[in-house]
Every structure is written in structure tokens, then in C-alpha cells.
Amino acid sequence: MKFPVAFLFSSLVTFVITRTISASNETDYEALLQFKSMISNEEALSSWNASFHFCNWSGVSCGKRHRRVTALVLESQGLQGSLSPHVGNLSFLGVFSLKNNSIIGRIPHELGRLSRLRRLNLGSNGFNGVIPTNLSSCSNIELLALYDNKLVGSIPEEFRFLSKLTSILIDTNKLTGGIPSALGNITSLDTFSAADNPFGGSIPDTLGRLKSLRIFYCGNCSLSGTIPHSIYNLSLLTNISLANNQLTGRLPSALGAMLPHLLSLQLRDNQLTGSLPSSISNCSKLQHLEVSKNSFSGKLTINFATLKDINYINLGDNMYGFQEADDDMKFIDTLQNCSKLDRLDLRYCNFKGLLPESIGNLSNQLRFLNLRGNQLYGNLPSSIGNLDGLTILALDYNRFTGKIPSTIGKLKKLQIGDLSDNQFSGPIPDAIGNLSLLITLDLSTNRLEWHVPSSLGNCHQLSELYLDENNFSGNIPKQLLQLSSLNIALGLSQNNMSGSLPKEVGDLKMLTSLDLSDNRFSGNIPSSIGGCTSLLLLSLKGNLFQGSLPPSLGSLRGISTLDLSNNNLSGQIPPFLERLKVVEYVNLSFNDFEGEVPGIGVFANASAFSVLGNSKLCGGLAELGLPKCKEKRKHKKKFPLFVIIILIASPFFMVLCFVYVWCKKKKDQPSESSTDRRFIKVSYNQLLKATNSFSEANLIGKGGFSSVYKGILHHEDTLVAVKVIHLQNRGAHKSFISECEAWKSIRHRNLLKIITSCSSVDFQGNDFKALVYEFMPNGSLHDWLHLNASTSRLNLLQRISILIDVASALDYLHNHCLPAIVHCDLKPSNILLDDEMVAHVGDFGLARFLGTDSNQNSTSGIRGTIGYAAPEYGGGSDMASSGDVYSFGILLLEVITGKRPTDNIFTGGLNLHKFACMALLDHFTDVVADDLVHFLQEDAIATQCTSENAKKTEECLSSIVKIGVSCSVDSPPQRMNIENALHELQHILDTLQNI
CATH class of the missing domain: 1.10.510.10 (Transferase(Phosphotransferase) domain 1)
Known part of the structure; x- marks a missing residue:
């Protein structure tokens, strides 16, 4: 009898366990179905059906013993919808990741029931609301990733109880309330990444207790005050980013010794002062150093020779210059061993002196070199040609003299070269034509002379070329005008160039800006110029062009600024100018035009055009003050030939001719610059008035980062759209910067035209930023x-x-x-x-x-x-x-x-x-x-x-x-x-x- 009893007892136990497991499995099954029911696009969950056991569904992992769900990983599946609170019933769940989807709504507080949860990643979705405080009940959690969502409120104080937590990733949300000092209790924390949140407040001193911390990212968090000294005691730190805050104070002189494992130090866009510690030389593993846009001063004493792994250095927009001639740039010598250096940015550092020959000994990996806006003088070392990895070279706004070395032709990878606003002299070396990848070349505002080299025609990627304000002479080489890649700008203004404008100018079909002003070009304006159908700006002012305007100019349908002033142009103002959609200004001043000034199109607005200095014009708007046009007579009375001969021979007539020509050639005639008109300045008060105090009646659009208002700039009498940035919204400031950077670099007839920007404060002292655009009536x-x-x-x-x-x-x-x-x-x-x-x-x-x-x-x-x-x-x-x-x-x-x-x-x-x-x-x-x-x-x-x-x-x-x-x-x-x-x-x- 013992055997049957034992058998029955064993069977009963097996039955009870099986039913218990089955019931538990049913709970998981139902929870997964509820999860699926709240996903609006179920394509990624097509395997979630009765044909398979749920443990075999995509993204689902189960334990081998109890067949309970232990992991739910559905990353980057394009999921849309919201998160079901029934996920909280997956009581064996250890890993839960939905990163990189489009799930919205609140994070269910039921997740706090997942006591076995070790890793939670809901990053890169659209979750809103607050972070549930009862997530602190997930006592085994190690990773909490909620980055790139729309979460509001503050970081729960209860997180201090998560003793196993190693990583908090909450970047790019809308969290406020400061960084809680209670986070200092999570001594296991390895990574705290909270950038791009409007926290406000200061950095808590208690974070100095996080002895295991390696990564600390709190950039763009509206933090103020000083960096607590306790942070520098976290000797395991490898990555620090506190960029774009309002931090003040000085860095400790022993920083390098205190943080020997540092890989990345990012402190740009703050208000830090004092000198940059020379002890940074002790950070032998440092790869990224970015301290630009602060108020650092004093001599730069870092010995970069010890930083052999460094690849990114940005010290720009500070005041390091020590005012000891020929001494400020000595640190360049210490960079010779930095074989991985990719980017060196030293713009606006107040460095003074000679650029040492050792600049050519820098890494051949160097792609970006920026020395803009310093006080460097003397010759540009010929060794610059050794940097054959350069793609961007910016030396503008210095005091360099002498010739541009021909070795610059060795920079075969160069795409952007800016040597403008210096005192370079002599010719442009022919070797410039070797730069076949060159896209932008700016040599304006120097003392360069001789001819524009035809070898520039070999730069088949050239998109914009600026040679303005030099002493170039001779003709425009035809090879340059045949570059189909020239689509942004060709600037040759304020030189001594002469000859006729070649007909090949019409080949520049994609060019948006052509400025040949203030030279000695002569002859007729070629009709081929009508082929430049993408032009937004055409300036031929201050030359010797003559004859009537070619009808082909009527093909320039997108032109916004047309300046033909101070030439010898004649004939009547052609009707096609009335039809051109000239957005900003047309200037025909100081020529020899005759006849009636039109009264329609651009000529219907007196502030949009100028016809000064054309004594034979009549009619037009009353504001012009021109005489009325006489009625045409049927018969013209001709002067006898002998009267004309006597007049021409008259000394008085010769004096009149001399005065007339001299007046026309004066460079200081009141001719309004199109450039000055293009960049108008506006204040907060002007925009307030233009939009009737940003009234709802003028509101024409609203988004997450901005509101757009219709307005009239009264000092310009211009209808505009004013885009006011919502700076209180997370990401709005970054969006404003991105848009400004983009508009600085682009110009096309099918891009919205920006008129100006405004960065100011309102009447309450709050930051105010706005962009002003051309108004689009449709x-x-x-x-x-x-x-x-x-x-x-x-x-x-x-x-x-x-x-x-x-x-x-x-x-x-x-x-x-x-x-x-x-x-x-x-x-x-x-x-x-x-x-x-x-x-x-x-x-x-x-x-x-x-x-x-x-x-x-x-x-x-x-x-x-x-x-x-x-x-x-x-x-x-x-x-x-x-x-x-x-x-x-x-x-x-x-x-x-x-x-x-x-x-x-x-x-x-x-x-x-x-x-x-x-x-x-x-x-x-x-x-x-x-x-x-x-x-x-x-x-x-x-x-x-x-x-x-x-x-x-x-x-x-x-x-x-x-x-x-x-x-x-x-x-x-x-x-x-x-x-x-x-x-x-x-x-x-x-x-x-x-x-």
C-alpha cells in the first residue's frame, strides 16, 4: 500500500505545481497581450499570436525552469502607442527595453512592482508626465534609462534608496527642480547623464560622495554657481561635460593631478575665470579638451607633449594672450607629439606674435585648424603645406603679411580656406589650382595683387570665392566663369580689374551672388548675364559699363538686390525691371538714364529703389522730386550742324564735361549699400511694436519651440514674420542656435529668406531671442x-x-x-x-x-x-x-x-x-x-x-x-x-x- 500512497502524493504535488506554473504563465501571457493591445502599429509584433508559445515571440525571453518572462526587449521596432500598466504583472521581468520607438503617454507607476527588474530602458520615445516615484521600489535596478523623452517634474528624492543603481540616463527631457542632493547617497553610481534639462540651481556638493562615478554629463542644464571642490576628488572620473551653463569661479591648479584618468573635459559656454591649469598636462589619457567661450586668461602653459592621445582641442573665445611678442604661440611646439590630433580650434584667443614654423610639424591627421581673430603677424610659414590632412583652414582676422606661400597647394584635401582680413600681398600662387576639393575660398580684404589666376578654374568643386578688397588687376579669367560648381557667391569687388565682362558669365546658372562692384570694368553688360537665373544679388556698381540694359536681365526672376549705380549706363529704364520681383533694393543712381521713371512694381515703393544722379529722368513717384515728363512732340527740331560744332569747341562746354565726369566718379556719392540694407538691426522693443505686443490677432503659427507673428517693421515699412523662441522649453535654445548656424551658410531662391535675428532681453530682464523672416502671404x-x-x-x-x-x-x-x-x-x-x-x-x-x-x-x-x-x-x-x-x-x-x-x-x-x-x-x-x-x-x-x-x-x-x-x-x-x-x-x- 505504501507505493500507491506515495505515487498519489507525488502526482498531487506535481498537479498543484503544474497548475500554479500554468496560472503564472497565464498571467504573463495576458500581460503581453495587454501590452500588444496598446500598440497601434502591430506589424513588429506579428509573431505575437497563438501559433507560437509566448516565450518564442519576438523580443520575449523566458526562464528555462519556470517559463516566465525574464526579458522584454523591443528596441528600434517603430512601435507606436502607449505602454500598458499590465507590464507590471511580469513579476519575473529582469530586463525591459523599448528604446528608440515612438511610444507616448505616461510611464505606468505599476512598473514599481517589478522587484526583479535590473535594467529599464525607455529612452528615445515620447513619454510625458513625471518620473514615477515608486520606481524606487525596484530595489535591484542597475540601469535606469529615460533619456530623450518629454518628462517633466523633478528627479524623485526616493531614488536615493536604489543602492544597486549604476547608471542614470535622463538626458533631453524637461526636468526641473535642480539636481537632488540625495543622489549623493547612491554610492554605486557609475554614470550620471542628465544633459539638456532645465534643472536650474547649482551642482550639489554631496555628489562628491559618488566615489565610483566615471561619467558626469550635465551640459545645458541652466546650472549656476561654482563647481564644488568635492567633484575634483572623484578620482575615477573619465568624462565630464558641464557645457552651456552659467558656472563661475576658477578651476583648481591641481586639477590634472586630482583627475588622472580624465578622457574628456567639456566646459565650454560658461563664465569660468582664471588661468587654465598647467596640471592638465598630467591627464595623460585626455582625448577631448573643450573650454571655449569662457573668460580664461593668462599665459597658456599646458605642455601638450604629454597628451599623446588627444584628438580634439578647443580653447577659443578666451583671453590667453600674455602680451609678450613672439611668445604666445610657443605652446605649438609641444603639440608635435600629438599624433592623433584631429581638430585644433584657437579662434579669438587674443594670441599675439609670430606663428612658429613648427605649425607644420603637427599631426597629418589634423583636419581642422582655426586661428581666426587673433593678433598673429609676420609671414605664414611655408611649413603649413605639410598639413596635408587639412580640410578646413581658418586664418582670417589676423595681421599676417608677406606672400601666401605656394606650399598651400599641397593641401590636396582642403575644402574651406579662409585667409581674409589680413595683410597678405603679392599674387595668389598658381598652385592654388591644385586644390581640386576646394569648396570655399575667402582671400578678401588683403593687399593681394596682379591677376586672378586662371588655375582657379581647376577647382571643380568651388562653390564660393571671395577676392574682394584687394589690388587685383586685369580681366576675369574665363576659366573661372566656366566653373559650374560656383553656386553661392563670386566676389571681386573693390579691386582694379578692367576689361569687358566676358559672355561666359552666363554659364554661372546656379550662382546666387555676383559682386563686381568698384572696379574698372567697361563695355556693355553682356546679354548672356540673363543666364544667371539663380541670382539673388547682382552688384555692378562703380564701374565704367555703358549702353542700355540688356533685356535678358528680365530673366533674373529671383533677384532681391540689383545695384547698377555709378556707371555710364544710358537709355530708358526698361519695362522688364517693373516686373522683377526685387525684394530689397534696386539702385540705378548716377548713370545717364533718361525718360520716365515707372510707377509700378518695385518703382511703386520709394524706399526700394534709387535713381539719384540721372538728370534726364522725369515723372515717377512724387517723393522723387523729379520734373513732370513733357508730352512727346510729333516733330523734333534739329540744331544746325554749325551750332553743334561751336558748342563743342567752347571752353565753357569742356569745363562742364569735366565737372560732369568728375562728379560721376566720386566714390563718396550717397549710394546706399545693399549689404547695409540686408542686415538691419532690430531690438526687442521694435519687434514688440511691429507685432502689436505679440498679440493673438497677429499670431500665424505656433510650435513646440516658437510662436510666429505677423508684423510690420515701421522703420523699414516691411511686412515680416517674427519667430519668437520659447526659451523656457527644452531644446528651444539649441534649435535657435541650429537655425542661426544654418541660415549663415545658405542662400537659395527656394529657401525662406531670413531678414535678421534678435538676441536681447525683454522688459522684465528675461532672455529674448527671435528670428525675422520675409513674410509669405500665401x-x-x-x-x-x-x-x-x-x-x-x-x-x-x-x-x-x-x-x-x-x-x-x-x-x-x-x-x-x-x-x-x-x-x-x-x-x-x-x-x-x-x-x-x-x-x-x-x-x-x-x-x-x-x-x-x-x-x-x-x-x-x-x-x-x-x-x-x-x-x-x-x-x-x-x-x-x-x-x-x-x-x-x-x-x-x-x-x-x-x-x-x-x-x-x-x-x-x-x-x-x-x-x-x-x-x-x-x-x-x-x-x-x-x-x-x-x-x-x-x-x-x-x-x-x-x-x-x-x-x-x-x-x-x-x-x-x-x-x-x-x-x-x-x-x-x-x-x-x-x-x-x-x-x-x-x-x-x-x-x-x-x-
């Missing part, structure tokens, strides 16, 4: 697609023209700028339309320069706008031009289909891209926007469209959709190139116009 593309559809519709040609404008802007940003620029937030609300429905791309607050260090030490990813942002960004991929191409593809499909990418119909894995793909396979006209279909029907009836033409139109529509689909595929390498997209759209437009 609003945004978003308005025309989704708000104005009932009253105003875009026809097909208008839609294609707008898409071509946007593609042209992207092509310029990606392929014709250095460094290339990625917009990162292309969408219809950022496409503005002027009064002629020409599209202008705006809002560069998220823009990024490719191939720069602008994002260094940043853990945040640029996400753009949901629906338009490329899917690879959700996986943490770097920004690339292919990301903009994806956004353009989605925008194109929205323009044709009328559907937003976030439309309610796009569920269950369906999106705008797939929607268009399926339509191409079936009957694509079903997806064409209703208002566009109506417009095409009305147009067909009105024009009695034939079936053949209707078929061609349908084929064109299909081709457009195919372009959008090709641009918006998931795989970046497979996306259509923006140049090809632009070419195909232009071909489609030409086809439709010929129907």
Missing part, C-alpha cells in the same frame, strides 16, 4: 492641402511646381553646400508660399551639418516629425541626406493623395507609402486627392480635353506617385537620389505644359 503648403481645400485648390501644375521648388532646395542643401545640410523636419507646414505660389523651405531648427562635430557628446537623436521622419532614425541611425529624401517622398505622396501620413486609415501596418504602392498595382487614380480630381475634371471640360491628352495626364500622375514611392522606401540605399527626383519632376512638368 501661408503654408499644409494650409492649402488641408485647411483651404473648400475655398482654394491647387491645380496639378501648381502642385508639381511646388514639389520642384522643394526638390531644388534639397538638392542645394545636400549637394551644393559645405558642409552639406540635412533639414531633418521636412513637412508641408514648413513649406511656405509667396505671392506667386513659389515654395520656400523654412524652419531649420532641427537642421544638422554633416561631417561636423556639432552633435558631439549628445545622446539625443533627431527625430523630426512622426510620419515624415525616416524609419532608420527610430533605430538610432545618423542623420543623412537620405532621411530628407524619405520625408520628401512622403510629402510628395501627401500632395497628390491629400492624405496625411498620420491619417486614421493607416492602421494595422498600412502607411502612406504602402497605400500608394498598392494603388500603383491596381488603379492609382483612386488615391488621388478629391479636390485634385475635381480640378482635373473641370479643367478637362473647360479645355475640351481629348482622350489622348487625358491618358498622358494620367501617365504623368502615375509617374509622380512612383517618384514618391521610390523616395520613401524603408531602405536608405534604395531611395531615389534627390537630383534624379528633381530631373524627373521637371520632365513631367514640361510634358504637362505641352499637352
Whole structure:
């Protein structure tokens, strides 16, 4: 009987355990289903179905013994929706990561029930609300990553009880309330990364208890006060970033001895004073030193010879100069052993003296050398040619003299060279033509002479060339004008150049700025100049041009500044000038124009043009004070020939001629500079008045970082859009800086025109920052697609023209700028339309320069706008031009289909891209926007469209959709190139116009 009893007892125990495990498994199963139910796009969870045991579902890991969920890892899966509180029922969960998705809403406080949780990563999502305080109940947690979300409130004081916590990653949120002093109790902490939060307050002295701390990132946190001395006692620290705060005080002289393991020291953009400690030489592992934009002073005494691993040095915008001639730059000698040095930035350091020959002994890995804005004098050492790794060389705003050494031609990788505002003399060496990768060359404001070398024509990547304010003579070499790459600027003003303007100038079809002012060019303005159709600025003032204006100037439809003053031009003011959309200024002063001044177009605004010094003009606006034009007589009375001969022979007539010519050639005539007009200065008070105290009635748009108001600058009588930055919002200041940096480098007819910026304080003493743009009277593309559809519709040609404008802007940003620029937030609300429905791309607050260090030490990813942002960004991929191409593809499909990418119909894995793909396979006209279909029907009836033409139109529509689909595929390498997209759209437009 014992055996059956034992057997029954064993079976009963097995049954009870099995039922218990089964019940527990059921709890996990239900929790996972609840998690899935709150994810709106379930495509990534397609394996989560009854066909598989939940332990085999993607992203789910279970323990071998109890088959309970121990890890849930769904990183970079494109998940959207919110986080179910039922996750708190996964009681065996040890690892939970949802990083790089698009999950929004609050973090459920039920996560505090996960007592076994060791790693929690919810970074790079859209979580909002506060950090749940009961996360402190997760007593085994080691990693807490909540970075790159929208969390508010403060860091919970209760975190001090998390004795096993080694890493806190909470960068890029909206956390306030200062850094809690209680964090000093978490002695296990290895990493505290909290950059880009508006914490405020000071750095707690208690953080000095964190003896295990290695990484301390609190940049851009609005911190003030001094850095506590206890921080320097954390001898294991390897990375410190406290950039962009308001920290004051001095660094300890023994800093290098106290922090011997330091790899990165980033203290830029603070208010630190005193000298830079020479003991930094003891940090033998140091790789990154960035202390720019402080108030450091005194002689630079760091011995860089001991820092053999250093690759990044930025000491700029301080006052190190010791005022001992020839001595300030001696430290360059100590850099010779720094074989990994990649970037050396010493701009505006007040260094004085000679640049030592040892500059040529620096690492051949050096790509970036910036000595701008110092007091360096003497010759530029010929050894500069040894730095054959350089891509950027900035020596501007110094006092260098002598010739530019021919060895500069050895810098075969150089892309940007700026030697402007010095006293270089002699010719430009012909070896400059060896720089085949050169994109920007600025030699302006020197004493250079002789001819402009034709070898510049070998620089086939050259995009902008500035040779203004020198002593060059001779003609413009034709080879220079045949550079198709010249698309930004060619500046030759204020030289002694002569001869006629070669007809090859018309080959500069992409050039946006041509300044040949104040030279001795003569002859007629060639008609070929009309080929420069991208010009925004054309200045030929102060030359000897003669004859009438060529009609081809009427082709410069996008011109904003036209200055032809102080020449010998004659004839009547041609009618085509009335039709030019001159945004800023046209100057025809001090020529020999005659006849009536027009009264329409640009000539209807007296502040937008000048015709001074043309004595034969009449009529026009009353403000000009010109005589009325006489009625034309049918018969002209001719002077007898002998009267003309007597007059010409008269001494009095000769005196008059001399006075006339002398007056015309005076350089100090009251001619307003277009440059001065372009950069107007505005104050907070002026913008306040312009927008009627930023009234709601003038509000024309609002976003997370800014509000945009319509206004009138009364001193300019200009209608503008004023973008006021919400500095209290996290990331707004960074967005303002990004936008300013972008606008400094770009100029194109399809980019929104910036007029000026304002960085000031309001009447309460708060920081105030704003950007002032040209006002776009037709609003945004978003308005025309989704708000104005009932009253105003875009026809097909208008839609294609707008898409071509946007593609042209992207092509310029990606392929014709250095460094290339990625917009990162292309969408219809950022496409503005002027009064002629020409599209202008705006809002560069998220823009990024490719191939720069602008994002260094940043853990945040640029996400753009949901629906338009490329899917690879959700996986943490770097920004690339292919990301903009994806956004353009989605925008194109929205323009044709009328559907937003976030439309309610796009569920269950369906999106705008797939929607268009399926339509191409079936009957694509079903997806064409209703208002566009109506417009095409009305147009067909009105024009009695034939079936053949209707078929061609349908084929064109299909081709457009195919372009959008090709641009918006998931795989970046497979996306259509923006140049090809632009070419195909232009071909489609030409086809439709010929129907």
C-alpha cells in the first residue's frame, strides 16, 4: 500500500505545481497581450499570436525552469502607442527595453512592482508626465534609462534608496527642480547623464560622495554657481561635460593631478575665470579638451607633449594672450607629439606674435585648424603645406603679411580656406589650382595683387570665392566663369580689374551672388548675364559699363538686390525691371538714364529703389522730386550742324564735361549699400511694436519651440514674420542656435529668406531671442492641402511646381553646400508660399551639418516629425541626406493623395507609402486627392480635353506617385537620389505644359 500512497502524493504535488506554473504563465501571457493591445502599429509584433508559445515571440525571453518572462526587449521596432500598466504583472521581468520607438503617454507607476527588474530602458520615445516615484521600489535596478523623452517634474528624492543603481540616463527631457542632493547617497553610481534639462540651481556638493562615478554629463542644464571642490576628488572620473551653463569661479591648479584618468573635459559656454591649469598636462589619457567661450586668461602653459592621445582641442573665445611678442604661440611646439590630433580650434584667443614654423610639424591627421581673430603677424610659414590632412583652414582676422606661400597647394584635401582680413600681398600662387576639393575660398580684404589666376578654374568643386578688397588687376579669367560648381557667391569687388565682362558669365546658372562692384570694368553688360537665373544679388556698381540694359536681365526672376549705380549706363529704364520681383533694393543712381521713371512694381515703393544722379529722368513717384515728363512732340527740331560744332569747341562746354565726369566718379556719392540694407538691426522693443505686443490677432503659427507673428517693421515699412523662441522649453535654445548656424551658410531662391535675428532681453530682464523672416502671404503648403481645400485648390501644375521648388532646395542643401545640410523636419507646414505660389523651405531648427562635430557628446537623436521622419532614425541611425529624401517622398505622396501620413486609415501596418504602392498595382487614380480630381475634371471640360491628352495626364500622375514611392522606401540605399527626383519632376512638368 505504501507505493500507491506515495505515487498519489507525488502526482498531487506535481498537479498543484503544474497548475500554479500554468496560472503564472497565464498571467504573463495576458500581460503581453495587454501590452500588444496598446500598440497601434502591430506589424513588429506579428509573431505575437497563438501559433507560437509566448516565450518564442519576438523580443520575449523566458526562464528555462519556470517559463516566465525574464526579458522584454523591443528596441528600434517603430512601435507606436502607449505602454500598458499590465507590464507590471511580469513579476519575473529582469530586463525591459523599448528604446528608440515612438511610444507616448505616461510611464505606468505599476512598473514599481517589478522587484526583479535590473535594467529599464525607455529612452528615445515620447513619454510625458513625471518620473514615477515608486520606481524606487525596484530595489535591484542597475540601469535606469529615460533619456530623450518629454518628462517633466523633478528627479524623485526616493531614488536615493536604489543602492544597486549604476547608471542614470535622463538626458533631453524637461526636468526641473535642480539636481537632488540625495543622489549623493547612491554610492554605486557609475554614470550620471542628465544633459539638456532645465534643472536650474547649482551642482550639489554631496555628489562628491559618488566615489565610483566615471561619467558626469550635465551640459545645458541652466546650472549656476561654482563647481564644488568635492567633484575634483572623484578620482575615477573619465568624462565630464558641464557645457552651456552659467558656472563661475576658477578651476583648481591641481586639477590634472586630482583627475588622472580624465578622457574628456567639456566646459565650454560658461563664465569660468582664471588661468587654465598647467596640471592638465598630467591627464595623460585626455582625448577631448573643450573650454571655449569662457573668460580664461593668462599665459597658456599646458605642455601638450604629454597628451599623446588627444584628438580634439578647443580653447577659443578666451583671453590667453600674455602680451609678450613672439611668445604666445610657443605652446605649438609641444603639440608635435600629438599624433592623433584631429581638430585644433584657437579662434579669438587674443594670441599675439609670430606663428612658429613648427605649425607644420603637427599631426597629418589634423583636419581642422582655426586661428581666426587673433593678433598673429609676420609671414605664414611655408611649413603649413605639410598639413596635408587639412580640410578646413581658418586664418582670417589676423595681421599676417608677406606672400601666401605656394606650399598651400599641397593641401590636396582642403575644402574651406579662409585667409581674409589680413595683410597678405603679392599674387595668389598658381598652385592654388591644385586644390581640386576646394569648396570655399575667402582671400578678401588683403593687399593681394596682379591677376586672378586662371588655375582657379581647376577647382571643380568651388562653390564660393571671395577676392574682394584687394589690388587685383586685369580681366576675369574665363576659366573661372566656366566653373559650374560656383553656386553661392563670386566676389571681386573693390579691386582694379578692367576689361569687358566676358559672355561666359552666363554659364554661372546656379550662382546666387555676383559682386563686381568698384572696379574698372567697361563695355556693355553682356546679354548672356540673363543666364544667371539663380541670382539673388547682382552688384555692378562703380564701374565704367555703358549702353542700355540688356533685356535678358528680365530673366533674373529671383533677384532681391540689383545695384547698377555709378556707371555710364544710358537709355530708358526698361519695362522688364517693373516686373522683377526685387525684394530689397534696386539702385540705378548716377548713370545717364533718361525718360520716365515707372510707377509700378518695385518703382511703386520709394524706399526700394534709387535713381539719384540721372538728370534726364522725369515723372515717377512724387517723393522723387523729379520734373513732370513733357508730352512727346510729333516733330523734333534739329540744331544746325554749325551750332553743334561751336558748342563743342567752347571752353565753357569742356569745363562742364569735366565737372560732369568728375562728379560721376566720386566714390563718396550717397549710394546706399545693399549689404547695409540686408542686415538691419532690430531690438526687442521694435519687434514688440511691429507685432502689436505679440498679440493673438497677429499670431500665424505656433510650435513646440516658437510662436510666429505677423508684423510690420515701421522703420523699414516691411511686412515680416517674427519667430519668437520659447526659451523656457527644452531644446528651444539649441534649435535657435541650429537655425542661426544654418541660415549663415545658405542662400537659395527656394529657401525662406531670413531678414535678421534678435538676441536681447525683454522688459522684465528675461532672455529674448527671435528670428525675422520675409513674410509669405500665401501661408503654408499644409494650409492649402488641408485647411483651404473648400475655398482654394491647387491645380496639378501648381502642385508639381511646388514639389520642384522643394526638390531644388534639397538638392542645394545636400549637394551644393559645405558642409552639406540635412533639414531633418521636412513637412508641408514648413513649406511656405509667396505671392506667386513659389515654395520656400523654412524652419531649420532641427537642421544638422554633416561631417561636423556639432552633435558631439549628445545622446539625443533627431527625430523630426512622426510620419515624415525616416524609419532608420527610430533605430538610432545618423542623420543623412537620405532621411530628407524619405520625408520628401512622403510629402510628395501627401500632395497628390491629400492624405496625411498620420491619417486614421493607416492602421494595422498600412502607411502612406504602402497605400500608394498598392494603388500603383491596381488603379492609382483612386488615391488621388478629391479636390485634385475635381480640378482635373473641370479643367478637362473647360479645355475640351481629348482622350489622348487625358491618358498622358494620367501617365504623368502615375509617374509622380512612383517618384514618391521610390523616395520613401524603408531602405536608405534604395531611395531615389534627390537630383534624379528633381530631373524627373521637371520632365513631367514640361510634358504637362505641352499637352
